[in-house]
Amino acid sequence: MLRVNFYSYVLLLIILLTIASNMGTLKSTAGNVFTICGSTYDTSNEEIAYWNTLTDEIANMARDAGYVVYELYGESTTKETILEKAQNTYIFIYTGHGKFSYDYYELHLFFVDNSGERVFDFEIYQNSNYYFYSLDYNERFVFLWSCFQAGGINYLENHIIGGIHDSSGRAYGMPYSWLYTTDLSTDGYADPYSEYGRVFIGFLRYAPIITYVGGSINEGLPGYNPPLYWFVKLFFFALLKQWKLLDPSGMSINEALNFASEIVWGTSFENTSLYCGYIIYDPENDAYYKGKMVVYGNGNYILINQRWNQNPPSPPPIPSSINNYAIPIVECYSSLTKLKIIMNWGVIISE
Amino acid sequence: MNKIKIGILKVFSVFLLILLVFSTVGVCSAISAKESTLPLYKTYEIPNTNVVVTLPQVIDSPEKLKSALKRFLEAYIQCVKTDHVEDFVKVFGDKYLKRYYAGEILNFTIADIKNLNSEDLKILLDSVDVFSINSNITFLEVILNNIDDLVDHVQKLGFGNETIDFYVNNDLYAYIVMSHDSVFFGISPVKMYILFGVGVTINKEAYPPIVLCSDRTGWIGSRYIIVKAVKITRDDAIKTAIKVVKERYNSPEIRAVVDNGIVYDVKYTDEKGRGVLYPKYLLHLFAKGEKGLYLVEIWADDGSIANIYKTGFMGGGYFVDPNSDWPENKVAVIDFHSGEIKWLYLRNDENTNGVRHLVLSVFGGVIGTGLIAAIVIKRRF
Numbered sequence: 001m002l003r004v005n006f007y008s009y010v011l012l013l014i015i016l017l018t019i020a021s022n023m024g025t026l027k028s029t030a031g032n033v034f035t036i037c038g039s040t041y042d043t044s045n046e047e048i049a050y051w052n053t054l055t056d057e058i059a060n061m062a063r064d065a066g067y068v069v070y071e072l073y074g075e076s077t078t079k080e081t082i083l084e085k086a087q088n089t090y091i092f093i094y095t096g097h098g099k100f101s102y103d104y105y106e107l108h109l110f111f112v113d114n115s116g117e118r119v120f121d122f123e124i125y126q127n128s129n130y131y132f133y134s135l136d137y138n139e140r141f142v143f144l145w146s147c148f149q150a151g152g153i154n155y156l157e158n159h160i161i162g163g164i165h166d167s168s169g170r171a172y173g174m175p176y177s178w179l180y181t182t183d184l185s186t187d188g189y190a191d192p193y194s195e196y197g198r199v200f201i202g203f204l205r206y207a208p209i210i211t212y213v214g215g216s217i218n219e220g221l222p223g224y225n226p227p228l229y230w231f232v233k234l235f236f237f238a239l240l241k242q243w244k245l246l247d248p249s250g251m252s253i254n255e256a257l258n259f260a261s262e263i264v265w266g267t268s269f270e271n272t273s274l275y276c277g278y279i280i281y282d283p284e285n286d287a288y289y290k291g292k293m294v295v296y297g298n299g300n301y302i303l304i305n306q307r308w309n310q311n312p313p314s315p316p317p318i319p320s321s322i323n324n325y326a327i328p329i330v331e332c333y334s335s336l337t338k339l340k341i342i343m344n345w346g347v348i349i350s351e
Numbered sequence: 352m353n354k355i356k357i358g359i360l361k362v363f364s365v366f367l368l369i370l371l372v373f374s375t376v377g378v379c380s381a382i383s384a385k386e387s388t389l390p391l392y393k394t395y396e397i398p399n400t401n402v403v404v405t406l407p408q409v410i411d412s413p414e415k416l417k418s419a420l421k422r423f424l425e426a427y428i429q430c431v432k433t434d435h436v437e438d439f440v441k442v443f444g445d446k447y448l449k450r451y452y453a454g455e456i457l458n459f460t461i462a463d464i465k466n467l468n469s470e471d472l473k474i475l476l477d478s479v480d481v482f483s484i485n486s487n488i489t490f491l492e493v494i495l496n497n498i499d500d501l502v503d504h505v506q507k508l509g510f511g512n513e514t515i516d517f518y519v520n521n522d523l524y525a526y527i528v529m530s531h532d533s534v535f536f537g538i539s540p541v542k543m544y545i546l547f548g549v550g551v552t553i554n555k556e557a558y559p560p561i562v563l564c565s566d567r568t569g570w571i572g573s574r575y576i577i578v579k580a581v582k583i584t585r586d587d588a589i590k591t592a593i594k595v596v597k598e599r600y601n602s603p604e605i606r607a608v609v610d611n612g613i614v615y616d617v618k619y620t621d622e623k624g625r626g627v628l629y630p631k632y633l634l635h636l637f638a639k640g641e642k643g644l645y646l647v648e649i650w651a652d653d654g655s656i657a658n659i660y661k662t663g664f665m666g667g668g669y670f671v672d673p674n675s676d677w678p679e680n681k682v683a684v685i686d687f688h689s690g691e692i693k694w695l696y697l698r699n700d701e702n703t704n705g706v707r708h709l710v711l712s713v714f715g716g717v718i719g720t721g722l723i724a725a726i727v728i729k730r731r732f
Contacts, residue, residue: 042642044661147664206664211646214611214633215687216515218526221477221544222575222617222626226660237474242467245459245475258447262481263474266545266565268447271528271535273515279687280664291664 030088030135031304034059034067037077037085039096041116043209048074050210050229051095057233058093061240066305067091077114079123086127090304091141092178095210098146100153106165107153109174111146121162124178125171132180139197141253141303142178145207145232149174150294152204156277159186159204161296175200175296184297189254189269194297199253206280206291215280216273220264227264231274234260243306250307254299395559398438402426410553410560413506416534417498420549423561424495431486440484445550445562451482485569494538494547497523505534511554517542517612517688535564541577543615543628546570577615577628580652585610586695588632589684591654592647593697596636600645600661603638607683608695610634613651631657 036055040048051073059071067090072081077096085092098111101118110118131137144150151160151173161182162173171177175184183195211226213219220227224234238259243251246259257269269275277290394405404426407415423443430439440452450456457479464472497520504518504527511531518525519542526537526545532554537545548564571577583591593605611633617626630651635644643663650657680697 044643046660047662208664209643209662211660211662212664214609214635214646219543219614219616219633221481222628223477225616234474237471242471242475245457245463246478247456248458249455259478262447262565263478265537266481266567267526267535267537267548268445268564271537271548271550271564273528276513276515276528276530279515 029068030131031090031137031139032066032068033070033085033089034062034091035070035085035089036062036073036093037082037096038073038094039077039112039114039116040074041112041114042097046211047209050226054210054229054233055093055095058236058240061236062091065240065303075114079113079117079119082113082119083123083127086124086178087130088135089131090137090139091143093143093145095145098144098149098207100148104168104170106168106170106172107160108170108172109149109160109162111144111149121172121174121177122170124174125176125180128178128180139301139304140179141197141199141301142175142201144174144200144202145210147203147207147291148205149207150200150202150204150296152206152292156204156290156292159294159296161186174202179297185299186294186296188295188297188299189257189275192254192295192297192299192301194301197298197301199295199297199299199301201253201293201295204277204290204292204294207293208278208280208291216278218265218273221266224264231260231264234263239303239306250302252300252302253295257295257299393558395442397426397430397435397442400430400433400435400438402429402435402439404443404559406560408556408558408560410551413502413510416505416510416551416553417502419561420498420502420551421495423549424491424498427563427566428488428491428495431488431491436484436486440563443559443561443563445564447482448484448563448565457482481565481567484566485573486566487568487571490540490568490571491547491566493522493540501525501527501536505529540571541579541615541628541630542613543575573625575617575626575628576621578618578652579630581613581630583632583649583651583654585632585684587654588649588651589634589682589695590697591649591656592632592634592636592645593682595656595659596638596645596647599659603641603645604679605636605645605682606639607637607685608634609637609644609685609687611687614648616648616657618650618657 036059038051038055040051043051055071055073059069062069070085070089072085073095077094082094094111096111096113098109100107100109101120102108108120108122110120112118131140151158153160160173160175161184162171162176163182164171176182179194179198179200181195181198184198184200185191185193188194188199208217208228210229210232212228213226217227219225220230224230235256238246238251238256239253243256247255251259254269257275261267261269261272261274265272273279274293277292279290391408392405393408394403396403404422406419406422410416410419427439427443430436437452440448444452447456457475459475464475467475500520501518501523504516504525508514508516508527508529512529513531514527514529516527516529518527522540524539524542526535528535528537532552534551534553536547536549536551538547538549539545545565546567548566550562550564552560589608589610592608596603596605613630614633615628615630618629619627621627632649632651634647634649636647637644643661646658646660646662648657648659649655682695682697684693684695685691686693
């Protein structure tokens, strides 16, 4: 009698877990979404061709790594889509033109959608709110290959994480708008820290177009040119694809930057002109300026799907919702049913 | 009275004694203080060898940098010659070299890679190449012989100033990244991918203050052949670049060119599978009223086009003529490294062709007339 009761409880537990997990799955989708956007507005055909290839390659790597991928480069990169993705994306990649504006009588950063329409920081902030507060996620990685998205207005080292303008109450700054926190290191590469697992990669001042080489941005290893194209590709290769073969202990954002830099330029990221500041000739002002790639937040962060079978250096809290891909698959046997049950954090995916 | 005198003398002698004691203590303290400000050195022993390297604990001057780099390189060359590179890396390798040689990264088996596609496999094998040490002693000795010049260049930049620069002489190219507390030297025989990397901590204590970041100098001759064949002048390369950009991109009006210098790249692969590196001009062309720039790479040996892109910056500006009466046949050529601006006058092809046609016509006419006259005269007489 007792034995029957015990098995009944076990069965009941499994049923409850299944129901709860399915509910969780609906909610957890956003925690696994990988979005790649890119604007072709005012962009050369060569540049479009390279980004078409690159976004396709990154999307495939992300799919293989178990993410739900939205590949939206080109016409699908509309303002509406970008704002929608701010609500429900874990990883967001964008390429296209960006700048700053005082149109609202206060500083705002923007980048453009495929038609050239501006997508402002405060608009993104309003939508990120849903991801962090309604869906209750803590982690996000954002990679914006676009001018001024990390700051650099007036002078190079003008880091703009952002915050709320007192006068209008509007949010400003792309890192703050995407990551919903100001608790971010302004040099997440050399001094990595952030609230939870939130990382932003962007540019101070001008971001070079992917086919750019010259000045202090050197040619890459033969076979790895244009160097910036290969740098981005190898960064995601290290982060998403063969990370277990490159570094079985786990591949953080910083380590992926190092691997990409070592192969392309023969030195770790800290010695590249991307990190130290590249010198560019700006024809508009007939002057030389510097641009710089920056990591804000915790550069030691390891993406969710790349840390399921090992201990990350400093794991951020797991989102309260259940993520199909974040949690290891567990095998167990039911002595009652004699069936092998493979559970993915409670979700029975095979019997 | 005498007693008073004796008393005073006694007090005075005691005072002198105390003074002597204190001054001795003071001198000793001063000496020890002076000793503590003297340059301090630390000796590093390379395991399994008799190689020792003595380096300053703080490299805070170009002179110390010179001597430290020389000692470091001499020890490294000795370890390469005696096949103790791994032992050297244990002491002087940077984080990634140490991890690679400790088997912590890029440590996969054939079974791990047998199902990879060709591109993934190439990237992984290249990664192993990049992290492995592969030395060419002859070139390492060239670097050693150029340490003084290299450090003099660092001194010229301002020791400890934040800068990125290049050092080039006939035998050596160096990519130098300097901050207030570090200098990185990325060295190659010509301007190309970095083959030898050394990181130096300056102005603060470090143990060790110099680390080996990479040594791929052995690729010279085994993986790459370098052909120094600059036969085309810079001006001719610029004229060719302007011509091809006009042909390909709807005749933009090129007003300025930034000359990034000569870089080396693989032009073809030889029968042994080695990349044959040739020099090429790397030029940025700016057109009036246009956003972005045209990147043109022209092989310096034969003037053919290596690459051409319309590129620039994701938000960069338009080229604005600083001078509205700038003649159309004049282009500003800016040397990226020196900042020097020169003017290049472009030949007006149509006019020149017209003049050439006129000269040829007159010359041909004269010769033709002369020939006819000669024939007529010959027949008459």
